[in-house]
Amino acid sequence: MDTAIAVQVDDLTVAYNYKPVLWDIDLSIPEGVLMAIVGPNGAGKSTLIKSILGIIKPIAGSIQIYKKPYKKQRSLVAYVPQKGSVDWDFPTTALDVVMMGTYGSLGWIKRPGQKEKKASLEALEKVGMLGFKNRQISQLSGGQQQRIFLARALVQNASIYFMDEPFQGVDATTEKAIINILKELRKAGKTVIVVHHDLQTVPEYFDWVTFLNVKKIATGPVKDIFNDDNLTKTYGINYKVAINK
């Protein structure tokens, strides 16, 4: 089996105020996997994604998306930040937020037109939120807001999707709906990388997993490496508590 490498991370070190949060990470993510990044709080999961996307500058290391630097491959990548990272009281509608996903392909100054609007409406329909297109975003529930974020990523029509805790604070129905869409993306040959908290659902949702705790503990197929040994190395002896939470 010889698949292409979608994301290649070499010797990545990231520090905040000279304190390393990620230490010498090597990571190869094959094309077409649905991968969970797991690890305790403060393990650097979000930081890893943000460094790959160039939002945070690493102090060492290199990152390649299909063998080229991220800056040249922006159009291949979609990003869903943590829901809590934005101000949901911002004066805008669900449709408008989804349309922001088209801004990257538009580039500077050009404005979204009918084509972008149509794509955004389709994405809203895919996540079951078409009926809420004109709703002010603060009037949406947590699960609905997460669906809007997902639609915004879908409209980017990327090859690789990065998602930072898409299941945080959503109800069971939304969680099912989101994971179904992610699985569809994988079926279409896309690569999906998800920062994930709920260890229990890892084997059910994902086929690939990366254990992270400042250093990379392990990465590979869930069926091969999702075991007590790696969980203990990542979470310490209390990992069972983490699972049962």
Next chain:
Amino acid sequence: MSSAQIEIQLIASLVAIACAIPGTFLVLRKMALITDAISHSILPGIVIGFFITQDLSSPLLIILAAVSGVLTVVLVEFIQKTGLVKEDTAIGLVFPSLFSIGIILIAQNANDVHLDIDAVLLGELAFAPFDRLMMYNTDIGPKSLWVISIILLITIILLFSFFKELKVSTFDAGLASALGLSPVVMHYGLMTVSSITTVGAFDAVGAILVIALMIAPAATAYLLTNNLKKMLILAILFGVISAIVGYWTANLLDSSISGSMTTVLGLIFLIVYLFAPNKGLFSVLYRQKQQRIEVSLLTFLLHLGNHEDEKERHVKHLNEHINWQKVQSKSVLNLALKNNMITIDNDIVSLTKKGKNFTSEAIDYIITNKNAEIENMKDRFFLFRG
């Protein structure tokens, strides 16, 4: 109206518009305090520029002031990044230092220059028409009118060009960065425009009131709309209203124009804060009261549903059983009656079919609140509102 009066109102209106545009984004970025900092710390830039050119509306002065405005932001961020103090402390450290440098410079050279601290702090619109711009010996209008017009024109061009970039970097800087629409460029761009606008407005309204012109219209507009474009338009509208009404109030009271403008802004904010349809104080209080009655009604209906015993359903004893005061029991009873939820027969209250259905649906709604499918029911649940 004399031509000077028209000119003053025109300048005041343009200043208000030029301030409202960056102000809207500053409010949304929760950076209102940074305007305060910029408006003070551009002072050394203005003073130094003034020493060089001896002209309060020279382009060099505007450039130097803008530089010291941006410098403030850089310094604040630098201090904040050390992690030793928080942002508000960093702001509090930086701008008084720069402002005091400006004050010392003015005081030291007070005898040589026509720039005094009162004018810097409060501005004086009334004098604006006296300083004319001459071109080929022809009077082409007050200088400050030209200055603020050019600044406003640039601001509007930038706003139209970079509206989408400004929006996405304000709402979600992480996404903007991942998309390659540099939020850093937008941030410093906005800071530069804010600094330049502050200098332009400075002449007219002074360092302190320029903050009000930036923040108050945007904050007022924010209470009235959920649409960024409408928020911008409303902010501009409030700015212009305050300029015109402020001018005539000052005229009537024979008082400071900038002071009157700001007072009008404050009054507009107060009125909107109290009476805004959704976010206003009265509207929020009213909604809370409605919700309280709705919950009471539900509790009451539940009680009726749970008790077959007639004693528990007697009108006169209801308040004892649910432990409510008479007024509340009465208004809830009336509400239930009005909506045909209950019937009263010989002072014994019974649920109607509608009441029974409603109760069980409402319970479902409360328990399964998380479910998206329940959304339609929400409207029915609140159907008896008002």
